[in-house]
Amino acid sequence: MITNSQIERAAYDVMCKAAIDIPEDYLDGIKERAAAETGPLCCFVLQSMIDNYEAATTDRRPMCADTGLPRYYVKVGNDARFDGGFVGLERALRSATARATQDVPLRPNRVHPLWRTDHDNNVGINAPEIEWSFEPDVDWIEITTVHKGGLFGTDYRMLFPADGIDGIKRFFLDTLIAFGKRGLACQPAIVGIGLGGSKDICMVLGKQAACLRAVGDRNPDPEIAKLEMELKELGNSIGMGAMGFVGSSMVVDCHIEVGFTHTGGMPMSVHCFCLSSRRATARIHADGSTELRSDPQWFTPYMRRETVEWQPQAASSNKSG
Numbered sequence: 001m002i003t004n005s006q007i008e009r010a011a012y013d014v015m016c017k018a019a020i021d022i023p024e025d026y027l028d029g030i031k032e033r034a035a036a037e038t039g040p041l042c043c044f045v046l047q048s049m050i051d052n053y054e055a056a057t058t059d060r061r062p063m064c065a066d067t068g069l070p071r072y073y074v075k076v077g078n079d080a081r082f083d084g085g086f087v088g089l090e091r092a093l094r095s096a097t098a099r100a101t102q103d104v105p106l107r108p109n110r111v112h113p114l115w116r117t118d119h120d121n122n123v124g125i126n127a128p129e130i131e132w133s134f135e136p137d138v139d140w141i142e143i144t145t146v147h148k149g150g151l152f153g154t155d156y157r158m159l160f161p162a163d164g165i166d167g168i169k170r171f172f173l174d175t176l177i178a179f180g181k182r183g184l185a186c187q188p189a190i191v192g193i194g195l196g197g198s199k200d201i202c203m204v205l206g207k208q209a210a211c212l213r214a215v216g217d218r219n220p221d222p223e224i225a226k227l228e229m230e231l232k233e234l235g236n237s238i239g240m241g242a243m244g245f246v247g248s249s250m251v252v253d254c255h256i257e258v259g260f261t262h263t264g265g266m267p268m269s270v271h272c273f274c275l276s277s278r279r280a281t282a283r284i285h286a287d288g289s290t291e292l293r294s295d296p297q298w299f300t301p302y303m304r305r306e307t308v309e310w311q312p313q314a315a316s317s318n319k320s321g
């Protein structure tokens with residue numbers, strides 16, 4: 001049985017780790033962009049960021065003064081047993097957020113949208129967000145936190161099926177150029193694209209694609225994987241680079257996630273996970289032991305399952321009597 005305090009401790013640990021230690025895959029991606037970059041200002045920004053990540057890890061301080069919006073993604077094994085049920089789990093996540101905000105410290109960004117009430121702990125009505133998924137045949141719980149910066153680095157468009165791949169590329173470019181020109185997303189970013197679903201799920205998928213897949217990870221559908229690579233190259237060819245300066249390093253990687261959608265449409269969302277691509281995951285085993293890592297491994301084959309095991313029966317066998 002996993003206890004409530006083990007859950008709280010794991011959530012606290014990932015909150016602290018995410019704020020301070022840049023994920024290795026993202027750091028490698030930044031170094032790759034820095035090696036290829038020729039724009040002098042972009043080179044300066046990229047090197048400064050690499051120095052900044054090192055200083056944050058050495059000093060055990062946040063890599064960016066802006067905490068962004070800390071949030072959680074929780075994957076619960078179907079055989080997991082834990083104290084306090086799901087309400088206890090949620091309470092532990094909220095408590096860990098408040099404790100980490102005080103201890104790291106994290107900037108208490110969360111306020112009421114109208115009254116600007118700030119509890120100084122990044123907790124409030126509907127905050128932090130918690131998204132859930134489930135995994136068959138395992139007894140662990142995984143808690144991932146993401147500190148999502150880039151407040152304005154998100155957009156949505158309803159495309160039509162006839163817009164096709166060209167329409168996807170056009171919206172992708174429109175978005176990156178708008179973000180770059182207005183300095184909205186602290187690039188280079190991991191760009192996540194949601195394709196399909198309903199409007200809300202399209203947004204969820206795009207954000208998860210940006211925040212929950214490691215740099216270099218490819219979608220298991222080979223055609224989608226090819227499109228991810230094409231979009232990455234396209235995004236790095238618009239003449240803008242780090243922080244929107246002249247250069248060629250807007251995109252560290254591009255990830256696409258899809259959901260079945262209405263036959264009349266092809267909704268698309270674009271999300272930028274910024275220069276401070278903060279994420280960390282803890283797996284809590286049934287005996288309470290915990291492992292930390294930076295790759296959430298969120299999109300399992302089970303999550304991307306396509307249909308049901310149910311098969312239509314012959315019309316005659318459906319009739320009763």
Ligand code: SF4
Pocket residue numbers: 064065066067068148149150151185186274275276
């Ligand atoms: S967008 Fe990211 S890097 Fe830029 S200020 Fe916000 S958290 Fe920091």
